[in-house]
Amino acid sequence: MERAVPLAVPLGQTEVFQALQRLHMTIFSQSVSPCGKFLAAGNNYGQIAIFSLSAALSSEAKEESKKPVVTFQAHDGPVYSMVSTDRHLLSAGDGEVKAWLWAEMLKKGCKELWRRQPPYRTSLEVPEINALLLVPKENSLILAGGDCQLHTMDLETGTFTRVLRGHTDYIHCLALRERSPEVLSGGEDGAVRLWDLRTAKEVQTIEVYKHEECSRPHNGRWIGCLATDSDWMVCGGGPALTLWHLRSSTPTTIFPIRAPQKHVTFYQDLILSAGQGRCVNQWQLSGELKAQVPGSSPGLLSLSLNQQPAAPECKVLTAAGNSCRVDVFTNLGYRAFSLSF
Amino acid sequence: MSSESSKKRKPKVIRSDGAPAEGKRNRSDTEQAIEIEERRIQSCVHFMTLKKLNRLAHIRLKKGRDQTHEAKQKVDAYHLQLQNLLYEVMHLQKEITKCLEFKSKHEEIDLVSLEEFYKEAPPDISKAEVTMGDPHQQTLARLDWELEQRKRLAEKYRECLSNKEKILKEIEVKKEYLSSLQPRLNSIMQASLPVQEYLFMPFDQAHKQYETARHLPPPLYVLFVQATAYGQACDKTLSVAIEGSVDEAKALFKPPEDSQDDESDSDAEEEQTTKRRRPTLGVQLDDKRKEMLKRHPLSVMLDLKCKDDSVLHLTFYYLMNLNIMTVKAKVTTAMELITPISAGDLLSPDSVLSCLYPGDHGKKTPNPANQYQFDKVGILTLSDYVLELGHPYLWVQKLGGLHFPKEQPQQTVIADHSLSASHMETTMKLLKTRVQSRLALHKQFASLEHGIVPVTSDCQYLFPAKVVSRLVKWVTIAHEDYMELHFTKDIVDAGLAGDTNLYYMALIERGTAKLQAAVVLNPGYSSIPPIFQLCLNWKGEKTNSNDDNIRAMEGEVNVCYKELCGPWPSHQLLTNQLQRLCVLLDVYLETESHDDSVEGPKEFPQEKMCLRLFRGPSRMKPFKYNHPQGFFSHR
Numbered sequence: 001m002e003r004a005v006p007l008a009v010p011l012g013q014t015e016v017f018q019a020l021q022r023l024h025m026t027i028f029s030q031s032v033s034p035c036g037k038f039l040a041a042g043n044n045y046g047q048i049a050i051f052s053l054s055a056a057l058s059s060e061a062k063e064e065s066k067k068p069v070v071t072f073q074a075h076d077g078p079v080y081s082m083v084s085t086d087r088h089l090l091s092a093g094d095g096e097v098k099a100w101l102w103a104e105m106l107k108k109g110c111k112e113l114w115r116r117q118p119p120y121r122t123s124l125e126v127p128e129i130n131a132l133l134l135v136p137k138e139n140s141l142i143l144a145g146g147d148c149q150l151h152t153m154d155l156e157t158g159t160f161t162r163v164l165r166g167h168t169d170y171i172h173c174l175a176l177r178e179r180s181p182e183v184l185s186g187g188e189d190g191a192v193r194l195w196d197l198r199t200a201k202e203v204q205t206i207e208v209y210k211h212e213e214c215s216r217p218h219n220g221r222w223i224g225c226l227a228t229d230s231d232w233m234v235c236g237g238g239p240a241l242t243l244w245h246l247r248s249s250t251p252t253t254i255f256p257i258r259a260p261q262k263h264v265t266f267y268q269d270l271i272l273s274a275g276q277g278r279c280v281n282q283w284q285l286s287g288e289l290k291a292q293v294p295g296s297s298p299g300l301l302s303l304s305l306n307q308q309p310a311a312p313e314c315k316v317l318t319a320a321g322n323s324c325r326v327d328v329f330t331n332l333g334y335r336a337f338s339l340s341f
Numbered sequence: 342m343s344s345e346s347s348k349k350r351k352p353k354v355i356r357s358d359g360a361p362a363e364g365k366r367n368r369s370d371t372e373q374a375i376e377i378e379e380r381r382i383q384s385c386v387h388f389m390t391l392k393k394l395n396r397l398a399h400i401r402l403k404k405g406r407d408q409t410h411e412a413k414q415k416v417d418a419y420h421l422q423l424q425n426l427l428y429e430v431m432h433l434q435k436e437i438t439k440c441l442e443f444k445s446k447h448e449e450i451d452l453v454s455l456e457e458f459y460k461e462a463p464p465d466i467s468k469a470e471v472t473m474g475d476p477h478q479q480t481l482a483r484l485d486w487e488l489e490q491r492k493r494l495a496e497k498y499r500e501c502l503s504n505k506e507k508i509l510k511e512i513e514v515k516k517e518y519l520s521s522l523q524p525r526l527n528s529i530m531q532a533s534l535p536v537q538e539y540l541f542m543p544f545d546q547a548h549k550q551y552e553t554a555r556h557l558p559p560p561l562y563v564l565f566v567q568a569t570a571y572g573q574a575c576d577k578t579l580s581v582a583i584e585g586s587v588d589e590a591k592a593l594f595k596p597p598e599d600s601q602d603d604e605s606d607s608d609a610e611e612e613q614t615t616k617r618r619r620p621t622l623g624v625q626l627d628d629k630r631k632e633m634l635k636r637h638p639l640s641v642m643l644d645l646k647c648k649d650d651s652v653l654h655l656t657f658y659y660l661m662n663l664n665i666m667t668v669k670a671k672v673t674t675a676m677e678l679i680t681p682i683s684a685g686d687l688l689s690p691d692s693v694l695s696c697l698y699p700g701d702h703g704k705k706t707p708n709p710a711n712q713y714q715f716d717k718v719g720i721l722t723l724s725d726y727v728l729e730l731g732h733p734y735l736w737v738q739k740l741g742g743l744h745f746p747k748e749q750p751q752q753t754v755i756a757d758h759s760l761s762a763s764h765m766e767t768t769m770k771l772l773k774t775r776v777q778s779r780l781a782l783h784k785q786f787a788s789l790e791h792g793i794v795p796v797t798s799d800c801q802y803l804f805p806a807k808v809v810s811r812l813v814k815w816v817t818i819a820h821e822d823y824m825e826l827h828f829t830k831d832i833v834d835a836g837l838a839g840d841t842n843l844y845y846m847a848l849i850e851r852g853t854a855k856l857q858a859a860v861v862l863n864p865g866y867s868s869i870p871p872i873f874q875l876c877l878n879w880k881g882e883k884t885n886s887n888d889d890n891i892r893a894m895e896g897e898v899n900v901c902y903k904e905l906c907g908p909w910p911s912h913q914l915l916t917n918q919l920q921r922l923c924v925l926l927d928v929y930l931e932t933e934s935h936d937d938s939v940e941g942p943k944e945f946p947q948e949k950m951c952l953r954l955f956r957g958p959s960r961m962k963p964f965k966y967n968h969p970q971g972f973f974s975h976r
Contacts, residue, residue, distance in 0.1 A: 011837070012699040016869050017900075019835050024896035026889075028958060077976065080957055125952050125974060146956060172958060188955060220934055222960065262958060276887065298886040301958055322892060322959075 021045070025341060027320035030304040031082040031089055033102050036311025038069070039304070039318060040089055040105075041326055042079025043341065047071055048091060050105055051326065051339045053306065053314040066339045070106055074098065080145070083132040085155070088113065090141060095126035097143060097153070118143055118151035118160050133174040135197065137181060144171035144185055150195065164195050166202045172237070175226040177246075186223030186235055194246075206249050208235060214242040214254050224275070225264045234271055236261035241273055243285065253287040262321075263303045272317070272332075274300035280319050282332060296338050297323035452483045462486040553583045556590040558637050558659045559756040560666050560741030565641050567740065567761040576769060578646040584656070589638035593661075629718045633662050634726055645772055650675035653776045657741070658731050663711050666741045667731030670694050672776055683817045684786040686843055687779050691727075694734065695841050696864035697771050702841045703732035707745050736771075739764040774910060778867050781912035789815040789847075794920045800907045802968045803917060805949065810856075810923040810930075814848035818859070828876040828884040829859050837861060837872060849923055852944055854879035856926050858919075867911045870902040871918060879930070889959045894925045897964050901976075925964055928973055932962045949973050 011019070026044040033040070037054040049068035056065045077094030084090070089100045098112040120127060127146025134141055135152075140161065144150045148171060150164035169188035176183055177194070182203060186192045194204040208214055209221035216239055224237030232252075233244045241261050243253040261275035270290060271283040276299045282290040300321035306314050316336075317329040324341040453461070466486050471478050554565050565581060572579035637659040645653040651674040658667050672688045686692050695702055704724040706712075715721070723733065738745060742756035788795040794812050796804065823844040824833055832838050843862040848855060857876045863869040875891050877883040885892040898905070898918045905921060907913035930945040932954050950972040951963045963973035 011869075013865070013868050015699075016837065016863070016872075019837055020870075020872065020899045023831055023835055024892065024900050026892075026959065078957065128957055128975075130958055146953070170953075170956070188960075222955075224958065224960075299889065322889060 022324040022341060025324040026078075026301065026322050027324070027326060027341075028078055028080050028093075028301055029082040029091070030302050030318055030320055030326065031084045031091075032304060032306045032308060033089075034084060034086045034308065034310070035102075036306055036308030036314050038102070038106075039306070039326070039339070040082060040084075040091075041068075041320055041339075041341075042074065042082050042091055042093070043324070044078040046073055046075040046077055046079060046093065047341075048074040048079060048082075048089075048100075048105075049341055053316065053328075054311065056328065056337070056339060057314055057316070057330070066337065068339075068341065070108060071341070072105075072108075072110065074100075074112070077128065080128055080130050081132045083134055083141075085134060090132055092129035092132050092143060092145075094128055095120070095146075097129060097132065097141070114158065116153060116158055116160075118153065119163075120147050122147065127170070130170070130172055131174040131185075133176055133183065135176060135181060135183075138197070142174060142183060144174050146170045148187070150174070150183065150185055152197075162197075162200045164200060164202070166193055166195075166205075167191070169222075172222065172224050173226045175228040175233070177228050177230060179230050184226055184228055184233060186226045186237070188222045190221030190223060190238070192223055192226065192233070192235055192244075204246070204249065206244065208239045208242065211239075211242075211251055214240040214251055216240055219260050224260060224262045225273070227264045227266050227271075229266045234264050234266070234273075236264055236273060236275070241283075243271070243287075253285070255281075255283050255287055256289070257281060262299075262301050265303055265305065267305060272303060272305075274303050274319055274321070280317070280329070280332075291333065293329065293332065293334060295319050295321075295327040295335055296325050297321040297327070450484075450487060452487055458483055458486060462489075550581075550583055553587055553639070556587050557583065557639050557641070558661065560664075560738075560743050561637065561639065561641050561657060561659045563742040563756040563758055563761045564657055564666070564740050567742075567758065567765050568641070568643055570762075571765045571769065575766065579769065580644045580646075582642045582644075583639060584642050585637075585639035587639070593638075626719055630720055633714060633718050633720070634730060635661055636730070637661050645769065645776070647773055647777055647780075649777070649780070651776065651780055653772060655772075656731070657737065659741075660730065660733075663706065663708060663714065664743070665706055665708050665711070665733045666737045666743065667727075667733045668694070668737045669731040672779070674780065678783060679787065680783070681787040681790045683790060683815055683845060684783045685817065687783050687786070691732075692843075692864070693779060694732065694772070694775065697734065697768070697775060698736055699865060701735045703727070703734040706733055707735050707738050708743075709745065736764065736768050740768060777910065778912055782866070782915065785912075785916050786815070789916075789919070794923065795916050796920050797907070797913055800905075800913050800917055803905060803966070804920050804924055805966060805971060807948070808920065808923050808927060809948075810849050810851040810926040812847060812919060812923065813850045814846070816846050818844045818846050820844055823859060823861070826859055826874075826876075828857075828886075829874045831885070832861060832872055832874055847919060847922075849919075849926055851926060851930060854926065854930055854945075856922070858922060860915075862915075867906070867914045870899065871915055873898045873918065873922065875922075877926075877929075890929060890962050893961050893964060894922070894929065897925060898922060924966060928962055928964055 027041050028044060029042045031040045032038070032053075037052065039051045039053050040048055041051065042048045049071040051067075052065065052069050055061060055069075058065075074091055075093040075096075075098070079091050079093040081093075082089060082091045084102070087102060089102055089105065091098055091100065096115050096117040098115040100110065100112055104110045118129075125146075129143050129145035131144045132141060133144075139155050141153045141155055142150055143153065148165070148167040148169060150162075150171065151160050152162040152164075153160050164183075164185075167185065167187040167189055168191075171185050171187040173186045174183060175185075181197050183195045183197060184192055185195065190207055190209040192206040192208060193202050195201065196203045208223060209217075215221070220238035222238045223235050226233065226235045228234075228246070231246055233246050235242060235244065236255075237260055241255040241257055241264065242251045243255070244250065245252050255271075255273070257273070259276035261273045261281075263275065264271060264273040266272075269285065271285065272280060273283065274280045274295075278294045278296070278298060278300070279292040280295060280300065280303065281292050284290055297320065300319050302320050304318045304320075306316050306318070308314070317332060318326050318339075319329070320326040325338040326340075327335050327338050330336045452458070462482070466482055466489060471482075473479070554562060557565060565583065568579065568581045572581060640659075641657045643655040643657070645655070647653070651672060654671040654673065656669045658669070659665075660667065670690050670693055672690075672693060678688075680688075704722070704727060706715075706723045711723070715723075720726075723730075727733075740761050742758055742761040744757060744760055785795055789812065792812050792814075820838070820840050820842070823829055823838060829838070838844075838861055841864055843864070845860040845862060847858040847860060849858065850856070855878045857878070859874045859876075861872040863871070873895055875885065875895055877888070877891055883891050885895055898921055902914065902918065905914055905917035907917060927945075928949055928951075931947040931949055932951060933943075933945070934954070952972060952974050953963065955961065956963070956975045961975055963975050965974050965976050967974055
């Protein structure tokens with residue numbers, strides 16, 4: 001098989017090291033700025049890069065616009081999840097959550113505003129924080145991760161108010177059910193648990209792997225991604241990607257995709273999912289595959305829809321995963337270009 | 342009055358004489374005789390009076406004239422006097438003006454200023470009291486002082502001249518003495534030769550070498566000088582020698598007349614030969630090529646001795662027409678090396694010095710002007726001739742002081758000592774590290790081919806005590822084969838798999854699991870780490886494109902290589918990386934979650950101590966080994 005060989009540039013030690021770092025980089029999390037013009041991406045080396053979406057999408061975009069405006073070392077370990085409030089970027093990875101001011105981050109050498117560590121039981125190993133969830137009504141943040149518990153932190157005071165226990169293995173993902181308000185959490189133990197925030201108690205448990213239609217034992221039972229639309233919930237991971245009706249706890253649609261999905265979200269009347277395999281999948285609620293759009297990374301870990309009202313021209317879908325690139329889809333039908341670390 | 346009367350009388354006389362003459366003729370003769378007598382006496386008296394009067398008139402005239410004359414004389418005398426005086430006045434005026442205009446020579450002399458004069462002059466010359474008031478005296482005094490000073494300086498000048506003469510004479514004497522010394526020293530040196538040899542101090546040899554060095558072409562000369570200097574000053578393990586024929590070098594610079602004669606002779610000969618047989622175009626071109634690529638007969642040999650008694654022999658040649666230097670390398674070891682099959686290229690003279698500096702592959706000529714020369718004789722590229730001519734690395738040119746600016750052919754590039762000196766130390770150190778790392782790899786390859794990963798005792802702490810996975814195979818593969826592998830696409834696309842690298846394939850096995858590792862060894866090992874790409878065959882084929890954990894394993898050896906470097910110089914990097922791969926395979930296989938649907942026990946029971954089996958959204962296995970606690974955790 002003939003392959004075009006790229007020109008070999010004389011590479012010194014630092015260039016080789018940087019190239020290797022980029023080859024082995026994984027982008028775990030993304031977050032859009034409140035103004036909608038910037039995208040933050042966190043990777044497995046603990047770095048956060050801020051990309052300017054408005055510059056990359058503008059008509060005079062050059063190669064440099066696809067590079068980060070600024071990159072800084074945020075955490076010692078990987079940055080597993082990030083979320084944005086109307087002024088701050090909250091990033092979490094190795095056991096602690098840090099807050100950064102969006103307005104300050106574009107300048108070099110910015111420092112975190114504050115950092116907090118939820119009270120952990122074990123001291124041997126610092127558990128990671130896999131998911132962050134904002135509850136706007138209470139102005140609080142929910143963290144969940146390696147210690148199998150959900151912690152609630154009040155954003156104004158910074159104190160940890162509640163601890164929700166119930167998972168038997170670490171938690172992968174969180175979703176918020178606005179109406180109740182309830183929090184859904186999916187974990188390695190294969191269960192999706194619903195928690196009522198007012199009473200701080202577990203309300204409902206769905207053990208996905210126990211349902212024969214969706215379980216896939218060769219993949220495992222872990223729940224990697226969750227999304228909810230009040231009455232409906234879609235979850236995936238080891239078991240197949242399934243749409244559930246929450247009140248009756250029954251699986252209504254099973255999406256026919258073999259690869260484990262790592263991120264799923266509702267968008268208008270579609271369900272977008274991404275996971276192992278290059279593509280972003282678009283599903284109808286009936287279970288039909290509407291489109292499969294290939295990206296540039298061999299596996300995807302996070303999807304982000306920029307729906308900020310302040311920047312309608314930057315309304316894009318960005319996908320990132322097992323590479324140093326963030327794919328930008330201006331139109332859900334094809335990949336427009338990629339931003340790169 | 343009397344004259345008037347005399348005059349009156351006359352006419353009377355006449356008349357009277359006339360009239361009466363007739364009447365009285367008788368009375369008349371006596372009276373007439375008496376009157377005639379009377380009248381005659383009267384006329385004589387009258388004549389006398391006339392004469393007297395005439396005389397008087399003349400005398401008065403004369404007197405008058407004399408008086409006039411006298412007066413005139415006086416006037417003339419006064420006039421003369423006046424003229425004289427006027428003349429004198431004019432003369433005096435002229436003199437005065439001349440005197441006034443007179444510029445005495447003393448005004449042309451720059452006298453010292455008044456203040457200085459009064460300061461410096463001794464009081465008997467300056468005579469301040471007198472001279473202050475009187476400018477004439479002042480000037481005189483100043484002139485005196487000037488004279489005094491000049492006399493003193495003239496004295497000094499004469500003294501200095503005489504000194505100089507003396508010293509010149511002394512110099513002459515000493516020169517003669519020294520020149521008489523030369524033949525005596527020569528004889529002493531001759532006599533001391535056997536002593537030198539006995540004491541191992543080869544001064545004479547060094548001297549001879551310098552003599553030969555005079556015939557070296559400039560770049561080789563620069564290299565020789567700088568290398569000798571460096572060897573003497575910093576590095577006793579470096580030895581420099583000159584090889585080749587000095588006579589041939591001298592022959593290159595024959596004087597033009599001789600060569601013209603030769604040319605005419607050879608022309609005549611050539612004409613004769615052309616009549617017999619025309620050389621073919623190809624042969625002519627070949628000759629031209631040979632001429633273009635001709636080497637200078639002399640070459641410089643550098644021997645670098647390393648700590649373990651292995652020696653790197655470098656021979657530097659100078660290509661005269663192309664104005665570049667090339668090098669041939671050879672490594673000899675203290676003991677005979679049994680070359681393992683995979684280590685064939687490690688120490689081969691062709692590639693042992695490749696990419697000493699990043700990108701310096703030595704296949705292209707560094708002199709941009711050579712391209713035009715090549716076009717004339719139909720040489721495509723120097724890399725065809727590199728085997729016999731040696732490699733024209735960039736660092737070789739720098740050591741010879743030749744600096745070729747990129748892409749811009751320069752008029753003449755001359756050898757520069759400072760360029761050579763600045764690069765000498767780094768290059769020598771790099772050469773030594775290169776040889777040592779290659780020799781270390783050589784030894785390691787011998788062991789790897791037997792399936793043993795040689796981990797030294799000071800690197801044992803990086804790995805757990807029990808490692809079950811074994812290295813089964815270690816072979817070289819060709820560059821093209823590496824590019825064809827399906828799991829190496831990323832490395833090729835990133836431009837890290839050039840043709841100057843060496844490629845190997847390792848196979849690690851445990852039970853039914855087979856892990857293939859394709860290795861890219863950069864010539865700059867060990868500062869540039871080897872790059873691994875993995876493909877695991879166990880329950881399907883897993884590579885970095887479909888299994889995040891395989892990707893993480895690659896990251897552990899490729900990105901976190903600094904932990905595996907071991908003590909400096911990090912010759913243990915490759916073997917540590919291989920050992921780590923074995924450990925990672927162990928962890929991977931043992932922590933694989935058991936599939937409930939399949940019957941039977943797990944193929945690989947978990948023996949490693951891990952805090953958690955999975956972590957993070959991508960469910961990574963614990964690949965990080967913690968020493969000395971001995972458990973595995975996540976990064």
